[in-house]
Amino acid sequence: xxxxxxxxxxxxxxxxxxxxxxxxxxxxxxxxxxxxxxxxxxxxxxxxxxxxxxxxxxxxxxxxxxxxxxxxxxxxxxxxxxxxxxxxxxxxxxxxxxxxxxxxxxxxxxxxxxxxxxxxxxxxxxxxxxxxxxxxxxxxxxxxxxxxxxxxxxxxxxxxxxxxxxxxxxxxxxxxxxxxxxxxxxxxxxxxxxxxxxxxxxxxxxxxxxxxxxxxxxxxxxxxxxxxxxxxx
Amino acid sequence: xxxxxxxxxxxxxxxxxxxxxxxxxxxxxxxxxxxxxxxxxxxxxxxxxxxxxxxxxxxxxxxxxxxxxxxxxxxxxxxxxxxxxxxxxxxxxxxxxxxxxxxxxxxxxxxxxxxxxxxxxxxxxxxxxxxxxxxxxxxxxxxxxxxxxxxxxxxxxxxxxxxxxxxxxxxxxxxxxxxxxxxxxxxxxxxxxxxxxxxxxxxxxxxxxxxxxxxxxxxxxxxxxxxxxxxxxxxxxxxxxxxxxxxxxxxxxxxxxxxxxxxxxxxxxxxxxxxxxxxxxxxxxxxxxxxxxxxxxxxxxxxxxxxxxxxxxxxxxxxxxxxxxxxxxxxxxxxxxxxxxxxxxxxxxxxxxxxxxxxxxxxxxxxxxxxxxx
Numbered sequence: 001x002x003x004x005x006x007x008x009x010x011x012x013x014x015x016x017x018x019x020x021x022x023x024x025x026x027x028x029x030x031x032x033x034x035x036x037x038x039x040x041x042x043x044x045x046x047x048x049x050x051x052x053x054x055x056x057x058x059x060x061x062x063x064x065x066x067x068x069x070x071x072x073x074x075x076x077x078x079x080x081x082x083x084x085x086x087x088x089x090x091x092x093x094x095x096x097x098x099x100x101x102x103x104x105x106x107x108x109x110x111x112x113x114x115x116x117x118x119x120x121x122x123x124x125x126x127x128x129x130x131x132x133x134x135x136x137x138x139x140x141x142x143x144x145x146x147x148x149x150x151x152x153x154x155x156x157x158x159x160x161x162x163x164x165x166x167x168x169x170x171x172x173x174x175x176x177x178x179x180x181x182x183x184x185x186x187x188x189x190x191x192x193x194x195x196x197x198x199x200x201x202x203x204x205x206x207x208x209x210x211x212x213x214x215x216x217x218x219x220x221x222x223x224x225x226x227x228x229x230x231x232x233x
Numbered sequence: 234x235x236x237x238x239x240x241x242x243x244x245x246x247x248x249x250x251x252x253x254x255x256x257x258x259x260x261x262x263x264x265x266x267x268x269x270x271x272x273x274x275x276x277x278x279x280x281x282x283x284x285x286x287x288x289x290x291x292x293x294x295x296x297x298x299x300x301x302x303x304x305x306x307x308x309x310x311x312x313x314x315x316x317x318x319x320x321x322x323x324x325x326x327x328x329x330x331x332x333x334x335x336x337x338x339x340x341x342x343x344x345x346x347x348x349x350x351x352x353x354x355x356x357x358x359x360x361x362x363x364x365x366x367x368x369x370x371x372x373x374x375x376x377x378x379x380x381x382x383x384x385x386x387x388x389x390x391x392x393x394x395x396x397x398x399x400x401x402x403x404x405x406x407x408x409x410x411x412x413x414x415x416x417x418x419x420x421x422x423x424x425x426x427x428x429x430x431x432x433x434x435x436x437x438x439x440x441x442x443x444x445x446x447x448x449x450x451x452x453x454x455x456x457x458x459x460x461x462x463x464x465x466x467x468x469x470x471x472x473x474x475x476x477x478x479x480x481x482x483x484x485x486x487x488x489x490x491x492x493x494x495x496x497x498x499x500x501x502x503x504x505x506x507x508x509x510x511x512x513x514x515x516x517x518x519x520x521x522x523x524x525x526x527x528x529x530x531x532x533x534x535x536x537x538x539x540x541x542x543x544x545x546x547x548x549x550x551x552x553x554x555x556x557x558x559x560x561x562x563x564x565x566x567x568x569x570x571x572x573x574x575x576x577x578x579x580x581x582x583x584x585x586x587x588x589x590x591x592x593x594x595x596x597x598x599x600x601x602x603x604x605x606x607x
Contacts, residue, residue: 011264011422011528044235047413068263073254074275095262122235124417124467124524131274133419133465133526136558159532161266 001058003102003150004111005140006035006118007157012070012093013127017189022089026128028066029175030099032059032204033191034128039103039114040194044122047194054114055190058104059204060147060176062212064157067097093132098157100140102147102176111142148176148209156214168219171211178207236470236605237524238487238597239566240494242512243547243577244421244464248430248457249508251501252276259429259458262422265532269423270460276499277464278418281490282396284497289395289489301365302329302336302352308369316373322352324372329354332385364388395486398476399468415472416490417524423460424531424547431456457506461547463531464512466494467524470605484601488594491517495572495590514548514573516555516584517593518566519600525564530554541576548573548580555584568600 014026015034036054045051072091105111118125118139125134143150151174158166178184184205192200250259252272262271302325309321316324326336334354342348368388371380401414431454438450468490474483495515503509518525530550537543559565569585570593571578578587588596 009529010526011262012420070262071254072260072273074273076275093262096264096266120522123413123472124237124469126417130414130417131420133417133467133524133528135529136523136525136562136564159265161533165266 001104001106001146002108002111002142002144003060003104003147004115004142005150005154006101006103006138007135007140008097008099008101008127008138009135009157010127010132012095012129012132013067013097013099014091014093014129014132016092016128017187024089024091026069026092026094027187028094029061029063029173030101030128031187031189032177033189033201035059035101035103036191037194038125038127038134039118041123041125042114042117042121044117047196051191051194053110055192056105058102058147058177060102060104060151060174060209062100062102062151062154063173063175064098064100065096065159065162067094069093070095091129093129098159098162100151100154100157102151104147104150108142115139115142148174152212156216160218163216163218164220166216166219167222168216169213170216170219171213173211174209175206176209178205182207235472235521237520237522238468238470238491239516239518239520239524239526240464240466240468240491241516241518241527241551242464242495243424243461243514243544243551244510244512245461245544246270246459246508246510247506248432248459249502249506250455250457251499251503251508253456253501258456261429261458262420264422265534267426267534268428269425269534270427270458270462271423272421272462272464272499274418274420276501277421277494277497278400280497280499281418281493282400284493285396285489288493299353300351301354302326304365305369305372306352308366309372312369313373318350321372322350324377325368326352328368328372328380328385331380331382333382395477395482395489398473398483399486399490412476413472415469415476416466417469418466419464419526419528421462421464422528422531423458424463424535424550425461425543426534427458427460429456429458455502455505457502461535461543463528463547463551464494465526465528466490467526469524470601474605480605484598484605487601488597491597492590492594512572513544513575514551514571514577514581515593516551516581517570517572517597518585519568519597519604520564520566521604522564525558525566527551527554527558545576545580548577552581552584567604568596570596 008030015031016025017027017031036051039054040051070093074089074091126132127134184207186203186205188201189204190202192202252260254260260271260273261268305325306321309316329336336352338350339353340348340350397412399416401412433454435449436451468487474480477483495512535543535547535550537546570588571581571585572588572593573581
């Protein structure tokens with residue numbers, strides 16, 4: 001197995017998996033369908049083209065900093081005719097979040113093609129929603145190993161002020177595609193078609209792996225007042 | 234691989250409220266762990282679109298031609314081998330006639346061996362590629378049957394222009410009529426920490442004042458914010474050229490976008506705050522690798538120093554980020570221009586050639602004609 005690692009770090013990101021109509025939600029972590037859409041855009045595929053090859057990649061994500069949920073009140077005017085009615089919608093974003101994503105495949109050449117495309121994309125890349133441009137240091141590179149293993153070995157990408165406020169060590173969540181027999185949450189998040197006339201997703205089983213512990217020399221030591229009293233007594 | 238234009242701007246706003254949420258508060262976001270002002274991308278795009286209306290010469294944009302029927306004929310022949318020129322021309326003429334548009338055949342090189350008949354409308358007709366394609370497809374699909382007036386009108390009458398090419402269009406009912414936006418506009422975000430302030434106001438009742446009585450006619454609060462914003466947008470030039478089906482029109486549209494991006498501003502509470510500023514710094518880069526946002530320059534909130542104010546410090550942070558990214562990732566722009574006021578010129582000097590707005594547009598026009606050839 002080989003894994004292509006991507007860093008998602010921008011003021012705003014949005015990863016909706018079940019949005020309908022006027023409320024456009026975001027999940028707490030990047031979705032597989034969103035990331036595959038990003039890769040397809042880099043390759044210059046139209047929405048009508050198949051993404052079956054990309055959907056087969058194994059997907060894993062590490063939460064380096066969860067960020068915070070932001071609600072955006074959005075009004076849109078009717079472009080056609082003279083009607084003055086506004087369309088209201090509510091859009092949710094993750095602000096300030098940092099994720100590392102791994103796309104894994106036994107076929108290294110396939111990942112190399114994707115890596116090259118992401119470095120010189122056909123369409124501008126965005127983190128889930130067009131108004132969230134991708135960060136310049138998006139591509140971290142290809143590493144040997146499956147997604148979870150490779151994510152465990154990565155340095156922590158949190159900014160300094162997050163490090164200073166976090167404990168030492170910190171524990172980072174890892175979520176990945178579940179394998180046979182693993183307990184999993186399901187999400188309607190495996191893209192079948194991005195064709196706007198026939199948009200379809202099937203279920204994806206998501207496994208919450210054991211969080212990874214990362215050293216954080218800048219952090220504060222975990223201090224539980226109760227335990228402190230007990231140990232000092 | 235595509236060709237991209239990146240536009241970065243630093244713009245300081247006085248206390249104002251140009252873009253607010255449903256409670257009337259200026260929009261905000263957390264970035265770098267601190268709250269900041271945010272102006273949504275939709276709000277600024279809307280302002281740019283309105284600026285287009287007052288600036289665009291429609292002849293430069295889209296396909297505005299008397300020979301639009303000819304394009305439909307050609308498209309029919311591209312799609313189907315069953316149509317020769319005469320048959321396609323007859324069908325197209327009939328379709329336009331149904332919609333009330335008269336088509337006149339014009340014969341070129343009359344009497345010569347290679348004479349050629351072209352179809353012309355009596356006036357310039359502005360149509361987009363999609364409209365032409367859809368009409369061609371509709372004619373083929375009808376397979377000799379006459380299209381109804383309603384069918385043709387639906388294809389031709391729907392608006393399609395530069396703003397739609399740049400900002401895209403999504404029609405849930407007719408997804409084949411969607412246009413994929415060729416520009417990307419980020420939410421503008423404050424380069425420093427800030428929170429909304431409340432302005433408590435009282436409105437005086439003239440009659441009460443006349444009578445020398447005390448008390449206000451009404452009281453209320455207005456929220457406002459003052460920030461130096463980082464604004465970023467990019468244009469996918471190939472995508473724009475594809476949407477407009479015309480490379481030169483795409484160049485003109487890109488220049489207009491840049492001009493409007495610099496000068497237009499959302500109009501929220503403008504009469505109350507008169508916040509008509511212009512960006513103090515603009516960096517425009519042409520790239521053939523990928524679009525690059527410099528927003529992470531401001532993840533650590535910018536603070537003024539003893540020598541320099543916030544604007545200069547923000548410009549220095551921007552320059553540092555651009556230099557760092559170029560060094561680390563080899564993301565060197567093909568061309569780079571800097572437009573800046575006063576002290577900021579010096580801070581940004583390393584990023585590119587110093588220009589004013591007019592020379593920026595002139596130079597970009599020349600560059601695009603030269604480098605964007607595919």
